[in-house]
Amino acid sequence: MGIVKLNDRRRFLRLSAAGSLAAAASADIVPAGSGYANPRKVLLWESTRKEFRDLIEGGSLDAMILPTGSTEQHNEHLAMINDTASVTLVAQKAALSLYPRVMVATPVPVGISPHWMDRKGTLTLKRETFLAVVFEICESLQVHGVKKILILNGHGGNVIPLRESVTEFSRKLGIRIEINSYWDAYTPDIVKKYMEAGKAPGHAGEFETSFAMAAFPERVHWEGVDYAKAKTKLKIKEAASAIQDEEFARDAKLASTAKGEAMIDIAVKWTANRLRQLIAA
Numbered sequence: 001m002g003i004v005k006l007n008d009r010r011r012f013l014r015l016s017a018a019g020s021l022a023a024a025a026s027a028d029i030v031p032a033g034s035g036y037a038n039p040r041k042v043l044l045w046e047s048t049r050k051e052f053r054d055l056i057e058g059g060s061l062d063a064m065i066l067p068t069g070s071t072e073q074h075n076e077h078l079a080m081i082n083d084t085a086s087v088t089l090v091a092q093k094a095a096l097s098l099y100p101r102v103m104v105a106t107p108v109p110v111g112i113s114p115h116w117m118d119r120k121g122t123l124t125l126k127r128e129t130f131l132a133v134v135f136e137i138c139e140s141l142q143v144h145g146v147k148k149i150l151i152l153n154g155h156g157g158n159v160i161p162l163r164e165s166v167t168e169f170s171r172k173l174g175i176r177i178e179i180n181s182y183w184d185a186y187t188p189d190i191v192k193k194y195m196e197a198g199k200a201p202g203h204a205g206e207f208e209t210s211f212a213m214a215a216f217p218e219r220v221h222w223e224g225v226d227y228a229k230a231k232t233k234l235k236i237k238e239a240a241s242a243i244q245d246e247e248f249a250r251d252a253k254l255a256s257t258a259k260g261e262a263m264i265d266i267a268v269k270w271t272a273n274r275l276r277q278l279i280a281a
């Protein structure tokens with residue numbers, strides 16, 4: 001029956017990972033009355049219209065999180081959905097900690113990634129396309145009565161366009177919309193304490209690999225990876241980018257599940273705190 005002890009953190013992380021939505025949706029985490037909610041309940045796309053209507057019309061839903069991610073190359077060993085899956089996991093866990101005051105809207109799974117297009121598999125949207133999708137999701141939520149939205153970003157290329165647009169989005173829709181990337185949680189001291197390479201978020205390096213190992217190890221594929229061999233097949237246009245690619249591949253070897261768990265925990269608590277501030281504002 002999928003009853004999971006809440007202190008079994010690893011299992012919970014895996015169950016609630018974005019890519020294991022079916023598992024998360026069907027898992028009864030803890031019996032009713034224990035103060036914990038089924039992780040499905042905070043996900044808009046897994047809810048029925050009745051469930052959502054009850055929350056919004058009952059006045060218990062104070063804010064929503066809109067995760068924005070990417071589908072892009074993550075070096076030789078991580079799945080392309082990494083950023084979307086990571087940010088959705090942080091969003092879901094933060095929302096669960098505030099249940100039933102916060103829900104997570106359907107993540108935007110493709111971001112602005114032209115800088116990775118010379119590496120196979122990357123998908124990218126034009127800035128205006130991406131921003132239009134984000135805006136229209138916010139607009140949909142506003143139509144249903146949502147008054148506060150935290151856009152929680154998980155991909156570097158989306159940061160500046162989102163920062164430059166949220167004020168206008170808020171003004172146009174007459175609601176409060178704020179933007180953070182989940183790694184805003186990581187102060188230089190935190191990065192120094194947990195990351196041997198001294199970097200976070202980086203790209204498919206120590207941090208993202210540790211996060212994936214902790215949250216969704218099924219998306220980490222070291223089997224058959226030989227970076228030295230792969231290098232000859234990569235046709236990276238810019239020299240600096242090629243050097244960075246190699247550096248991230250080296251850093252990834254420092255990754256561990258324990259580091260990932262610690263960093264996830266920090267991001268979830270920080271995001272929940274940001275939501276408390278947004279709700280109070």
Ligand SMILES: [Zn+2]
Nearest residue numbers: 082083203204
């Ligand atoms: Zn990434």
